[in-house]
Amino acid sequence: MIRCVVCGEEYDDDEVIYTCKKCGSVLELASLDVDIDKSIFECRKDTLWKYKELIPVNSDHIVTLGEGGTPFCKCDKIGEELGVDLYVKVEGSNPTGSFKDRGMTVGVTKAVELGVDTVGCASTGNTSASLSAYAARAGLRCIVFLPSGKVALGKLAQAMFHGAEVISIDGNFDEALEAMTALALDKYLYLLNSINPYRLEGQKTIGYEILQDLGWESPDRIILPVGNAGNISAIWKGVSEFYDLGFVDSKPMMTGIQAEGACPITNAFRKGTKDVVPVDDPETIATAIRIGAPVSYIKAMNAIYDSNGYSETVTDEEILDAQKYLARKEGIGVEPASAASIAGLRKLREEGVIDKGERVACVVTGHLLKDPNTAIDACTKPVEVSADIDALKNLLTNKE
Known part of the structure; x- marks a missing residue:
């Protein structure tokens, strides 16, 4: 229903x-009315479909690439520096490199169940990359609208290579989504942006996995980037469902981090309201969350308030610094938007919003190679030297 x-x-x-x-x-x-024991999940293949009883689609014809079951890394070095018990859920390990695959396996499975032949989305990159792959897997036509000049190279390459019909829109993401939604309402295609409720049924399994990964316990807090605002509400739905089923005895504080140049959710939170005012011309280096009018804002605000959570902004400089920090401290490479969760953790810990000793799960949503240009630009260029062994020895020992 x-x-x-x-x-x-x-x-x-x-x-x-x-x-x-x-x-x-x-x-x-x-939420489905089911009577199951959590032990049934323990011996199944570690993909999100191990939770099939809780996902409301026909599981006889699943369109899947083996998504879910992503690494849940305990990050002791950063945790010790910040004074928290830190875990990082690495969603960049999904088949197309982002958490969007969780939503698309369910959304495209539903599309096949409904008998549609064309699917579509507007995207800042990851949604189009994911939908194009799953549409190819299902044999469906795929239409993608991308804001002109606003999509990272790695994501654009994926959408094109999987055979999507990519159309560059002269406007921002919000305008592209408005146009795509109008076409969906006129039955030209089946819309698979996060406004489609089936998308979030896949993404809620991030919450399931975090609780199971922690031995059927809840962290004190889950921190994640917020753009179109579907993921924070999906994860909250997932942990709430496990709580209602009696699988865990507590729920986390949902903490959403936005880029300073695209922060309508945080603006509303600071005012203590659920009324979100869109941000015109949103701008941030974190392209995946460069969204000024999030369609799932009411769900996100409910998740934050109902969980006694929080929302904060971080600057582009803080995002890029956190991206390097996570990669060089813990070996986890993420795209800029993903690093917003780590930047937010650092900022909220410094401000005292996050208490010392909290158990924190940060969700990092996309792989480093989603945006290779930004990663390269943020690093020192390689040193050029001849292959002479003495020159190399001098270089490695910092001698002139």
């Missing part, structure tokens, strides 16, 4: 619908 998050209006789960017909708000899937 599909349900409006604001007015509670209900719709059949086979209806192609993106927003509530009664009030226009976003939708979610009602």
Whole structure:
């Protein structure tokens, strides 16, 4: 059953619908009424489909590339420096290099179940990269709208290489999404941005995995980047479902980090309201969260407030510094948007929002190679030297 998050209006789960017909708000899937023991997940292959009883699609014809089951790394060096018990959920290890694969395996499976032949999305990069791969896997036509000149090279290459019909929109992401949504409402395609509630049913499994990875315990806090705001609400839905099923006895504080130049969620949080005012012309080096009008804002605000969570901004400089910090301290390479969670952890720990000794799970959402140009630009260029062994010895010992 599909349900409006604001007015509670209900719709059949086979209806192609993106927003509530009664009030226009976003939708979610009602949690499934199941009676299962958590032990059934322990012996299954470590993909998100091990939780198939909790995912509301027909699991007989799954469109999958083996997503989920991503590394959950205990980061002692950074944790000790910051005074927290730190874990990092590495979503860049998914098949196309980002957390979007979790949503697309479910969303495209639903598309096949509904019998559609064309899927589409607007994207800052990762959504298009993921959808194009899963559409190819399912044999569906894929249409992608990208904001002109605003997509990292690695992501653009993926969308094109998997055969998507890529259209560059003269405008920002929010304008591209508005155009794509209009086409979906006119039945030209099945929309698979995060406004589609089935997308978030896949992404909620990040929350499932964190709790299981911690031995069926909840961290004190989950920190993640926020752009279009689907992921924070999806993870909150996942941990809430495990809590309601009695698998864990507590829930984490959901903490969303936004780039300073694209921060409508944080702006609303600072005012103590759920009324989000879009940011015109959002700008940040973290292209994956360069979004000024997040479609899932009400879900995100609910997740933050209901969990006694928090929202904060970080600058581009703090993001790039955190990106290097995570790579060089813990060996985890992430794209800039992902590093927002680490930058936010550092800032909130310094401000005293995060207490010493908290158990914190940071979600890093995309792989370093999603945005190789930014990574290269942030590093010192390689030293050029001849292959002469004495020259090399002098270089390695810092001799002239």
